[in-house]
Amino acid sequence: MPDDFSLIGYPVPTSSSDSKSGLFLVALCPPGGVFSATAGRALQDVADELANETAEHPGKSALPDREESLRVLHQFIERTGKLSRRALFSLIHLNLDHLSLINDRYGWDTADLILAEIIRRLRAVLPEGCFLSSIGGGHFMVLTPPGTTAVTTRSLVNAILQISSTPVSLDMGAIPFSISAGWSVYPQDAGDANQLILAARAALTEANRTGGGHERRANAELTNTYAITSNLEKDLLKAVEDNALFLKWMPVVDTASQKIVGHEALLRWNRPGHGEVAPNLFIRYAEEVGMIEALDSWSLRSACLAALRWPTPLRVCVNVSPVWLVNERLAPLVDTVLNETGLPPGRLQVELSECRPFGPSDIAFRELSRVRALGVRLAIDDFGAGYSSLEKLRIYPLDQIKLDRAFVQYLGEDMRADEIMYAILSLARSLNITCCAKGVETEHQMALLDANGCEEVQGYLLGAPVRDSHVPHLART
Template sequence: MSEPNLTEATHEATIRLAAAACGCRSAALLLVHADSTFSVLASIGSAPWSTLCAGRMDAVFRSSAPVLVIREQDDTMTWTLGGIAMSSVGAPGGVKIMLVVASEPGDPLEEPYLKPLKDIALAISPVWGDAFTIGPQTGGTDRFKTRASMLSHLEHMIMSDNASSVHPRRLAFLLMDLDHLSRLNERSGWDRADRVIEEMIRRVSVAVPSGSRIEYFGGGRVAVATPYGITAVTARSIIASIMRAMHAPFELEGEALNISVTLGWCVYPQDASNAKAMMSAAHAALTEARRSGAGHDCRATEAVVSRHNEMTGLERSLMLALQENELSHQWMPIINVESQEIVAVEALLRWERPDHGPVSPGIFIQYAEEAGLIEQVDTWSLRHACLAAAGWSSPLRVCVNISPLWLANGRLAPLISATLAESGLAAHRLQIELSELRSFGPTDLAHQELSRLRALGVKIALDDFGSGYSCLERLSSFPLDQIKLDRFFMGKMQDDPRVGEVLRSLLRLATVLGISCCAKGVETERQMAFLEAYGCTEVQGYLLGQPVDHALPGLSRQTDV
């Protein structure tokens, strides 16, 4: 897909307005892609944008925070960078526009001064939307409009129905995403991706009833409004036809590509009573369908929409929590079985949500992964844990939980290297813990990233061992320093002899492989004696110490953790 054709006059007018409103001499308009690359569409002033923005774009792309403030130093001076990133109506999913301003030393730029950026961005967003409108053409007819066009069409359908019918005539709205579009872009480029999207739309147009309205929203997303007379049963039949149409391989330049879509849908008036509600409900259902994986569909039931609204509120609150430092750590001591001394401390992430109380980590961590916020959450946790550990009087390891989703993007090792440099913590004192409950993604990418961490000197642990994905394969495939046995074993070993036998086997296997073993959830002396007898290296649990909010006694040199 081609870059937006904004005029130079529009570019310059926008950035000059932004600079004047924020009291800065430098401003720019950036085109940001999901792969963190960016290009400068226009700029004024002397700010070195390539230096200031390098390495920042991934956070910008994932964040929907209204204003981002960054301080960065180049070779000669310290700059303050502020910006707002916005998606445009009709923009491909892999693109955002970012409006940025930068102040030089002597021109302090604080967040309140950046508020005009949001107003400017909102004012000119229609211009961006026009520039981003993308409409693959089929049969020479302009059938694929924008969201606004679809909304207008649905409103007209419902108004016409209300005017002519005593009982509402049913119609369905379908919203679908082409699966794995970003991977296709990276592997084949935007031009080939365009052709796949056009083929997707062609197949959809064949599968849906005559008289359906089809519109392309950009980013591989297609919407369909059916004609009147579509019940939930017939909607399911249409969806089945769409899914079947996608199954046939698509030949592109001699290569057979398998394509699929994930789909959310609703029926008027059962699932939504007006046009806006239909589009919102289908979006909620699409989000839910994605949780089941590629190629699935979901209807916008009341429960689905309610869950989506709850999760949307949770996302906003979590983003605010990151900005307002509402996250915190509790600290769990880890004991060496032989010496009975504290040898490490696990940083347990906690969130006290204002007006709601504590949120379970099992809930907000999972949602952070689904909402694309996990890198921001993990970055916060890693940074604060390392800064705290660097201030301890004893050189204990600090254990930090990190999502395995990092292993596929190649950004974890650079983040950890930078965090260690900032905090001054020795690499061997940091232990990264990856949960066995989550998929590690492609094995080759995971192995490469873990090997980079090992080269830094960081310890690597497989957490919740014995509870998740092909754990024995991971023991032999990945460079691990420790396995942390899932607390399930502690809870069952006394009641079920078979669990005890499995636990003995795992402890022996760890010894043979030269991997240390830590047991979680140790609560009784009997459990402790068993672990000691069979060579468990470390333990943690309420028998040995509960999580605490501040520094463990004797750890802090100057201030609490």
């Protein structure tokens, strides 16, 4: 700075217990200029006003921001690399659960007060040497000091989660809250700053998926899954537009005659640069971002067209997400596809996974009744692994239940699994609903199901899924 500049500065008073944090208000006077006699007092008044603003809204300005967090993270990595014995440290990504709900219910000002109290409690529980920052939207980052092991970090994370055990006391009353945490360890879980952040974010996403108030440590599978889904929407849209999806076929076999009576269409996607993506991953993602109707429409239309080319008019089973039901658009779609393709309605079986909620029961019943009135069969897939199994049997007009493979896996090995299976089969018979068991892999399982009246089976014992370009098990009909 040139010698002829003038400068005055005043510290902004703060109640922060962090001795490293300090704010200063600085004024510069250009060459040839001078400060008036009252300039110092005016600057001090402004500093006091800033201090009051910080005290009233501490959640907004009391912590370093995202940019500062990244800079300090790089410093931590550099420091540990210079140590003679490479030390560990952890990155903990925290978030206030259901912040949007808190904003809607209590208002933004109240949410700021809750965030401010969270910061106060975090500072009280974090050990010396930790770095705490706010990265926006109710999210916080904690960096533990070099030398912090994974075991010590887990203990710290559990202590952090415990700060939500006491509600925040405000004028309107006590407001409960919860925190979720995802954490990663350097260099075990990632070798650079960006990957360490990605790993912790992936772990936090998994913790939030279970409802919040939990913690998860990063691992290679979680990080890889999160990285895959980060750009999934764009690629999935392109896959639908470019007709890049395909079907695999799993035979459905009559237990008594051992003959194939149908084929289940399994939607698959070979993502460029990634290979074949696990169906539960991209289908679940499509449901979350509102793309599932495009996938289901493609799958239903393609399966019906393929079934018309089969040498024998077997049943074609197509999985459809229950999210269609609440908008009452499933019946119009099925009707349109049947008219376009010319497939007889009696050959189509629409299957809805029980692992997804069906929405309001009155709306779901109305829509499923419309589908069945078209002459189409209805089945509940993954029966026993989802929501309110028996309630669905009571309410909805079903033709078949497809037993989840978890029941079949332990047949003949676990007495309780056997008894549950027998009870389900007996219940289905009394309701005049057929059963199809999935995941049959041994002759013993097949024999038990046959002996107890399970009408149909699927599994690798009877035929693995194959591409529609070559369907050898069609010849076995």
